[in-house]
Amino acid sequence: MSKLAEYRQLEKHLAEQLQALEALKGDAALKKEIEFETKLRGLLDQYGFSLKHIIKLLDPQTSKSAPTSAAAPGTRKPRELKTYKNPHTGEVVETRGGNHKTLKEWKARHGANVVESWVAN
Numbered sequence: 001m002s003k004l005a006e007y008r009q010l011e012k013h014l015a016e017q018l019q020a021l022e023a024l025k026g027d028a029a030l031k032k033e034i035e036f037e038t039k040l041r042g043l044l045d046q047y048g049f050s051l052k053h054i055i056k057l058l059d060p061q062t063s064k065s066a067p068t069s070a071a072a073p074g075t076r077k078p079r080e081l082k083t084y085k086n087p088h089t090g091e092v093v094e095t096r097g098g099n100h101k102t103l104k105e106w107k108a109r110h111g112a113n114v115v116e117s118w119v120a121n
Contacts, residue, residue, distance in 0.1 A: 083120040092120075 001009075024030055044050065055062060079096040086092075086106060093102050106115045 084115065084118045085120050086118060 044054070081094055081096055084093045084095070084103060084106070091102070093100060093106075095103055098104075103115065106118075
């Protein structure tokens with residue numbers, strides 16, 4: 001696309017968005033919401049409260065039942081339990097990570113790819 005065509009297309013989109021913005025400016029419901037938000041933020045500043053505090057005050061169940069979207073720092077999903085069965089000896093090792101003494105020995109002796117093929121679950 002040429003620069004001129006791109007410019008005209010952007011200009012057209014801008015004109016459409018400005019028209020939509022002007023239509024919203026005249027909307028009574030939007031004016032009411034803006035007025036409410038302005039007054040609410042003024043009250044929050046006046047009394048030294050935050051939006052989170054007001055939500056907890058008005059609906060204490062929300063903070064308890066709603067799971068947080070971001071996990072707490074330093075926490076993560078637990079690793080899944082893997083069960084390895086050595087076909088040569090019949091020995092079974094259950095571990096959630098790769099730092100298991102017997103598993104390390106098997107990987108050193110037979111190779112990591114071979115030992116990973118022994119996963120039973």
